[in-house]
Structures are given as C-alpha cells and as structure tokens.
Amino acid sequence: MKNIYIETYGCQMNFADSEIVASLLKKEGYELVTEIAEADYVLINTCAIRDNAEQRIRKRLRELRAQQARHSQMRIGILGCMAERLQSQLMVEEENVSFVVGPDAYRRLPEILARVRQLGVKAAETELSTTETYDDIEPVRLGSNGISAYISIMRGCQNYCAYCVVPYTRGRERSRDPETIVAEARSLCEQGYKEVTLLGQNVNSYRWKCDGGEVGFAELMERVAEISPTMRVRFATSHPKDLSDRLLEVMSRHDNICKCIHLPVQSGSDRMLKLMNRHYDSAWYLDRIAAIRRYMPDCSITTDVIAGFCTETEEEHRMTLEMFSKVRYDYAYMFKFSMRPNTYAEKHLKDDVPDEVKTRRLEEIIALQGQIALENNRREVGKVYEVLVEGESHRSKERLFGRNSQNKVIVFDRHEVQPGMYVRVRVVDCTAATLLGELCTQ
Ligand code: 5AD
Ligand code: SF4
Numbered sequence: 001m002k003n004i005y006i007e008t009y010g011c012q013m014n015f016a017d018s019e020i021v022a023s024l025l026k027k028e029g030y031e032l033v034t035e036i037a038e039a040d041y042v043l044i045n046t047c048a049i050r051d052n053a054e055q056r057i058r059k060r061l062r063e064l065r066a067q068q069a070r071h072s073q074m075r076i077g078i079l080g081c082m083a084e085r086l087q088s089q090l091m092v093e094e095e096n097v098s099f100v101v102g103p104d105a106y107r108r109l110p111e112i113l114a115r116v117r118q119l120g121v122k123a124a125e126t127e128l129s130t131t132e133t134y135d136d137i138e139p140v141r142l143g144s145n146g147i148s149a150y151i152s153i154m155r156g157c158q159n160y161c162a163y164c165v166v167p168y169t170r171g172r173e174r175s176r177d178p179e180t181i182v183a184e185a186r187s188l189c190e191q192g193y194k195e196v197t198l199l200g201q202n203v204n205s206y207r208w209k210c211d212g213g214e215v216g217f218a219e220l221m222e223r224v225a226e227i228s229p230t231m232r233v234r235f236a237t238s239h240p241k242d243l244s245d246r247l248l249e250v251m252s253r254h255d256n257i258c259k260c261i262h263l264p265v266q267s268g269s270d271r272m273l274k275l276m277n278r279h280y281d282s283a284w285y286l287d288r289i290a291a292i293r294r295y296m297p298d299c300s301i302t303t304d305v306i307a308g309f310c311t312e313t314e315e316e317h318r319m320t321l322e323m324f325s326k327v328r329y330d331y332a333y334m335f336k337f338s339m340r341p342n343t344y345a346e347k348h349l350k351d352d353v354p355d356e357v358k359t360r361r362l363e364e365i366i367a368l369q370g371q372i373a374l375e376n377n378r379r380e381v382g383k384v385y386e387v388l389v390e391g392e393s394h395r396s397k398e399r400l401f402g403r404n405s406q407n408k409v410i411v412f413d414r415h416e417v418q419p420g421m422y423v424r425v426r427v428v429d430c431t432a433a434t435l436l437g438e439l440c441t442q
Contacts, residue, residue: 005039010047019139046082102126128171204242264304268323269316300406308358310349377430
C-alpha cells in the first residue's frame with residue numbers, strides 16, 4: 001500500500017515542489033509509479049491562479065472517480081495552491097478527496113498518508129510557514145531529461161498584486177540558504193545536468209543574511225554560474241520593480257548565464273499598474289528594458305500580461321498594445337483577468353469589463369504578439385547559435401530540438417548529435433514559435 005502517483009499542474013514552482021514531495025515520500029519507503037491504476041495514493045499538485053486552473057482540477061477529480069471505483073484502495077490527495085486556498089472545504093465539495101496538504105506542510109505527508117489509511121479518516125494540513133524552504137531535501141527529478149533541472153531558491157510572495165492569489169496560497173517570502181542552493185547545483189552538474197533554472201516568485205528580492213554580510217540574487221547567480229562554464233543557468237521570475245543593474249552586469253559577464261529575462265509587465269497603463277499595486281509605471285518598466293538591452297543587446301525578453309483588469313478602459317488596453325509594440329517581446333503569456341477570492345481586487349474593485357470585451361482585448365494582444373514574434377524570428381535567420389540539445393523533435397525522429405541561450409527552440413537534422421550535447425546551429429528559416437536550423441560542421 002505504498003505506491004504513489006503524482007500529477008502536477010501550474011507553474012514551474014509546482015513542478016519543483018512535486019520533486020520535493022517525491023523525495024520526502026521515497027525516504028519513507030513509498031514507491032513512485034507511472035501508471036495511475038497501480039497507485040494507492042494519487043497526489044494532485046494544484047494551481048489556483050485563475051478560475052479555469054481550478055476548474056480543470058475539478059474536472060480531473062470527476063474523471064478519477066472511475067479509477068477509484070475500480071481500485072477501492074486508491075486515496076486521492078490535493079496538494080499545492082488550491083489545497084491552501086480551499087482547505088478542508090475542498091473535501092466537502094469533492095467527496096473523493098481524502099486529504100489536502102498546503103505547500104508548506106509537505107514534511108507531514110508520510111504521517112498524513114498513514115493516518116488516512118490506518119484510521120480511515122480525512123485530513124487537512126494547510127498551515128503556512130515563515131521559514132520552511134525544504135533546503136535539506138534533495139529533490140527526486142521527475143520526468144527529467146537528465147539535462148535541465150529546477151532549483152527552488154525561495155518560497156512565497158508578499159508583493160500583494162491586487163489580482164493575485166499567490167501571497168495567500170504560498171505565504172510570506174523567504175529565501176533559502178545559498179550554501180544549499182550551490183550544493184544542489186553542483187550535485188546536478190556532477191550528475192551530468194547541463195542547465196539549471198533558479199526559481200522563485202520574485203527572484204530579485206532573494207536575500208540571505210549571514211555573518212559575512214548579505215547574499216543577494218546577483219551574488220547567488222554568480223556563485224551558481226561559476227560552478228562550471230558548461231552548465232547553463234536560467235532564472236524565473238523577475239519583478240520589474242526590483243530588477244537591478246547589478247544583476248544585468250553579472251549576467252553580461254558570464255556566458256553560461258542565459259540571455260533571457262522574463263519580466264511580467266501586466267499592463268501598459270500607469271493607472272492600471274497602480275491599481276494592480278505593481279510599484280512601477282510604464283516609464284520605469286521601459287527604463288528596465290533599456291537597461292537590459294544596454295548590458296545585453298542579444299538578450300531575449302518575455303512577459304506576462306492581463307487583459308481586462310478591473311475598470312480597464314479601451315484607451316488603457318491600447319496602452320498595453322503600445323507597450324508590446326515598443327518592447328517587441330520574444331514570447332508572452334497572455335491572460336484574461338480572472339477575479340480571485342480574497343484578493344485586494346475582490347475586496348475593493350469591480351470586475352466590470354464584460355467577458356466578451358476581455359476576450360476581444362486578449363485576442364488583440366495575442367494577434368499583435370504573434371506578428372512581433374514572427375518578425376523577431378525572421379531577424380534570426382542567418383545567425384549561428386550554440387544550442388543545448390534536449391531531444392527528438394515531436395514531428396520527426398530524424399530531427400532534434402534544443403534551445404539557444406535566448407531560450408528559443410531550434411529544430412535541426414540530427415546527424416550524429418545526441419541530446420545533452422552543445423552544438424552550433426545556423427538558423428535558416430522560422431515560424432512564430434520555432435527556429436529551423438542547420439548543424440554547423442565547424
Ligand atoms: N487573472 C489573470 N491572470 C493572472 N495572473 C495572476 N493572477 C491573475 C488573475 N487573477 C497572471 C499574471 C502573472 C501570471 C503568473 O499569471 O500575469 O504574472
Ligand atoms: Fe504556481 Fe501561482 Fe499556480 Fe500556485 S497559483 S501553482 S504559485 S502559478
């Protein structure tokens with residue numbers, strides 16, 4: 001009765017957390033299985049960021065009823081942000097859920113699983129912590145290609161953007177001991193990994209106080225980058241208010257720190273940004289973009305944006321489109337505003353942009369961004385990039401795909417190349433999403 005199956009939804013942070021959960025349970029003798037039918041426990045690590053993320057989990061729970069009918073010993077547990085947001089209420093609403101465990105309570109999972117099984121009870125553990133970083137847990141790399149891995153460097157968020165549920169589901173911000181981060185990165189390097197991504201909700205506010213002073217994010221990046229010149233380092237996510245020149249300078253000095261910055265803009269309108277409690281305006285944001293380009297002219301820039309936030313006017317929406325035209329992002333995650341319970345927006349603002357208007361605005365942003373991405377990619381044709389090969393192209397076994405430092409996917413004929421290798425590839429063609437290349441022979 002010790003087989004566990006883990007299913008993960010949401011952001012990279014959640015995927016990193018599932019690897020911690022797997023590690024914690026393995027230590028107690030649990031086995032990870034890849035077939036849900038073999039599972040005694042199904043753990044679903046959930047996202048609460050938008051309503052549709054939660055609806056997707058609810059649908060999945062309905063689907064799982066059939067599995068449970070066939071395997072009466074199967075117990076289902078909800079982890080992550082939805083567990084934290086809804087707590088034991090979730091077990092009332094979803095009868096087939098036996099336990100809910102929030103993001104700071106994973107150490108209690110072995111005990112909870114045993115309790116649920118032996119006593120036949122339901123259990124909810126959702127206390128948030130101000131100190132938990134799981135820094136002593138070596139994650140079990142789930143579904144890994146053995147080439148890239150995530151390292152969680154901090155947890156929580158206390159920026160309280162008006163629309164966002166994360167401060168309530170993941171608690172106060174806390175940084176992890178840099179020694180344990182560097183040790184984890186070094187161990188990955190020794191195991192042959194070629195790329196690590198340092199993760200946090202707002203990595204720029206990473207801070208660790210020690211006897212010798214303070215380690216900030218720029219210093220941490222430098223220490224990880226210096227482990228090996230052949231191990232790439234990426235990071236996510238940056239908050240524009242805290243993106244420092246010091247970090248840009250460190251990035252520009254290290255070839256193995258990837259030239260790609262994810263800088264969520266959310267809106268191009270100053271009134272919206274203020275209402276969203278973002279602590280920057282469009283001029284500040286554009287100044288940060290200019291700084292990135294000054295330090296690293298070849299750096300790619302990606303973003304998140306929300307269409308139809310409370311009281312957004314047509315004019316304000318156009319300002320977002322203008323922002324996209326000015327920055328010319330390489331990639332964007334684009335969302336319709338979704339009102340979330342307990343946020344500042346829910347308590348104080350009106351969700352007054354009709355759904356069809358939100359949809360139309362979102363579509364306009366998507367169309368513009370599609371055009372920009374294609375134009376950006378066309379400019380790549382003829383350039384040669386160092387590519388870290390990740391695997392076979394989905395379309396053909398004869399082709400491989402990998403990424404350049406800018407995180408752009410490049411597909412090329414495989415020849416004798418193997419995943420995990422660095423190769424030089426010349427870009428010969430493109431779509432809006434992918435570059436097509438030819439292997440350089442020298
Ligand atoms: N509605 C829509 N999008 C949201 N995001 C966060 N909260 C909401 C919400 N309530 C988006 C933001 C954030 C990304 C992770 O999700 O753009 O950067
Ligand atoms: Fe990740 Fe945010 Fe979703 Fe939580 S709510 S899983 S932090 S995206």
